[in-house]
Amino acid sequence: MNFPLASLVAPPRFSAFRTPDDAQTLAGDDVDKFAMRKRASGANFRPGGGVRRAAAAALVALALGLSAPRARAADAASRWGDEAADLLAELIRIDTTNPPGGETAAASALARRLAAAGIQAEVIESSPGRGSLFARLPGSGHGRPVVLLSHLDVVPADPHGWHVPPFAGVRRGGYVWGRGAIDCKGVAAVETTALLALARSGQPLGRDLVLLATADEETGGAAGAGWLTRHRPDLVAGAEYLLNEGDDIHLLPGNRRVVQVAIAEKAPCWVRITATGEPGHGAVPPPQTAVTRLVRALDKLLRYRTPVRLTPAVEAYFAALAPLEAEPLRSRLLHLRAALDDPGFLTEITRNPRQNALLRDTITPTVLRGGAKTNVIPAEASADLDCRLLPGEAPDAFVGQLAEVIGDDAVHLETLLSFPASSSDPDSGLVAAVRELARSELHGAPVVPSVIPGFTDSHYFRDLGIASYGFVPFVLSDEDERTVHGADERVSIDNLREGVRRLLVLLRAIPTSS
Numbered sequence: 407m408n409f410p411l412a413s414l415v416a417p418p419r420f421s422a423f424r425t426p427d428d429a430q431t432l433a434g435d436d437v438d439k440f441a442m443r444k445r446a447s448g449a450n451f452r453p454g455g456g457v458r459r460a461a462a463a464a465l466v467a468l469a470l471g472l473s474a475p476r477a478r479a480a481d482a483a484s485r486w487g488d489e490a491a492d493l494l495a496e497l498i499r500i501d502t503t504n505p506p507g508g509e510t511a512a513a514s515a516l517a518r519r520l521a522a523a524g525i526q527a528e529v530i531e532s533s534p535g536r537g538s539l540f541a542r543l544p545g546s547g548h549g550r551p552v553v554l555l556s557h558l559d560v561v562p563a564d565p566h567g568w569h570v571p572p573f574a575g576v577r578r579g580g581y582v583w584g585r586g587a588i589d590c591k592g593v594a595a596v597e598t599t600a601l602l603a604l605a606r607s608g609q610p611l612g613r614d615l616v617l618l619a620t621a622d623e624e625t626g627g628a629a630g631a632g633w634l635t636r637h638r639p640d641l642v643a644g645a646e647y648l649l650n651e652g653d654d655i656h657l658l659p660g661n662r663r664v665v666q667v668a669i670a671e672k673a674p675c676w677v678r679i680t681a682t683g684e685p686g687h688g689a690v691p692p693p694q695t696a697v698t699r700l701v702r703a704l705d706k707l708l709r710y711r712t713p714v715r716l717t718p719a720v721e722a723y724f725a726a727l728a729p730l731e732a733e734p735l736r737s738r739l740l741h742l743r744a745a746l747d748d749p750g751f752l753t754e755i756t757r758n759p760r761q762n763a764l765l766r767d768t769i770t771p772t773v774l775r776g777g778a779k780t781n782v783i784p785a786e787a788s789a790d791l792d793c794r795l796l797p798g799e800a801p802d803a804f805v806g807q808l809a810e811v812i813g814d815d816a817v818h819l820e821t822l823l824s825f826p827a828s829s830s831d832p833d834s835g836l837v838a839a840v841r842e843l844a845r846s847e848l849h850g851a852p853v854v855p856s857v858i859p860g861f862t863d864s865h866y867f868r869d870l871g872i873a874s875y876g877f878v879p880f881v882l883s884d885e886d887e888r889t890v891h892g893a894d895e896r897v898s899i900d901n902l903r904e905g906v907r908r909l910l911v912l913l914r915a916i917p918t919s920s
């Protein structure tokens with residue numbers, strides 16, 4: 407995952423219109439954090455395991471579409487949580503920090519489990535050590551395949567600040583702990599366990615199920631999904647839908663749940679601006695140097711406000727969240743286009759960085775380069791900008807606009823990375839299946855097609871014409887989501903077991919295409 411997962415959980419943030427200052431106050435409150443942590447782990451020691459297991463078995467039978475005589479199989483399936491937890495712990499113990507990645511070992515671990523169950527699996531390397539897993543479970547009918555996508559690389563983890571070693575795969579207090587537990591090895595474990603469960607059930611889907619657990623997502627996917635879609639598009643040929651990370655079931659205060667399915671992503675447009683000038687001695691500076699030019703250019707960019715632009719997907723997203731809010735906010739979200747004409751409301755809604763990022767293109771300076779010695783004026787100074795564009799924005803026009811804002815011929819702009827923003831149909835059969843899942847398994851929780859400010863590997867597959875969606879079947883609180891790319895990343899075994907069950911319900915609910 408290439409962006410903060412806690413994205414876009416609008417309801418609680420809207421209500422309070424929490425600002426970055428508030429967020430800092432919260433993060434700085436160690437006492438509060440400690441209390442939350444204690445609550446989180448204490449919640450897992452629950453009595454009545456036998457009753458819960460029987461109930462789980464019954465639900466599992468439903469998920470598999472089994473009749474009563476198959477209750478024994480259902481009981482076995484109630485152990486999905488343990489099976490997924492074992493697999494996840496094994497994956498976490500294989501350190502796939504990217505760079506360098508080294509995902510082949512993790513892909514091979516998955517391939518072994520699948521092969522043992524008679525499922526055709528293959529580890530495909532883009533270069534030595536950079537392996538991705540591919541598996542296919544044949545369906546019984548003629549429906550087009552569905553792809554389950556995850557990634558096997560993780561971001562680095564500094565053990566300092568963790569309560570357990572981040573690569574030990576510790577199982578404690580009802581959770582599996584470790585880097586990748588949520589992003590994204592937990593997803594790989596759930597998707598693999600679902601495939602194994604389907605294979606054992608003897609009741610395959612009507613369509614082929616393709617499992618892909620790729621390398622290199624965290625640095626953009628060039629050695630993973632990018633390589634596979636370019637060199638092995640046959641693996642996903644004809645696929646109708648793809649499920650990936652990106653969004654999930656958000657747990658809100660008051661135990662409310664919102665099912666968010668990411669249907670669109672902003673596009674990265676990474677730009678390097680380089681200023682040049684006469685090199686020389688720092689003691690006798692000319693009026694302009696490469697460094698002063700760069701500083702001036704950055705200052706102009708910081709003062710520049712990109713225009714607010716409400717895209718149809720974002721408009722629909724906020725409208726879908728509106729019923730969760732009280733008046734007058736409800737009406738404003740429902741009629742956001744008109745509400746944004748009110749300067750006071752516009753200021754308020756864009757004060758939240760995530761909401762701001764959904765309403766305009768953003769420009770974030772991240773890397774600075776200049777001289778190497780205090781008394782030497784360098785000939786060149788540069789900055790990298792992480793710009794993110796809304797769907798419909800043309801990258802060339804955007805970079806041209808930046809050049810105009812800078813207005814200095816001695817400053818050169820170069821695009822480092824850019825691809826179009828991607829989206830999928832919010833009214834597809836897959837979204838209908840998520841709605842059915844919410845109705846039957848999540849007490850009718852609202853389903854919100856969402857737009858995410860970051861990007862995942864989904865765009866590679868959307869480019870192949872596969873309708874791709876960001877939906878992980880975990881129920882996650884803000885606190886859970888903060889552990890992604892942070893300390894103490896962990897996922898509950900309840901979430902792993904229920905994740906498998908929800909995924910199977912969802913897959914069976916996808917209508918067969920014509």
Ligand SMILES: [Zn+2]
Nearest residue numbers: 407589590651
């Ligand atoms: Zn991820």
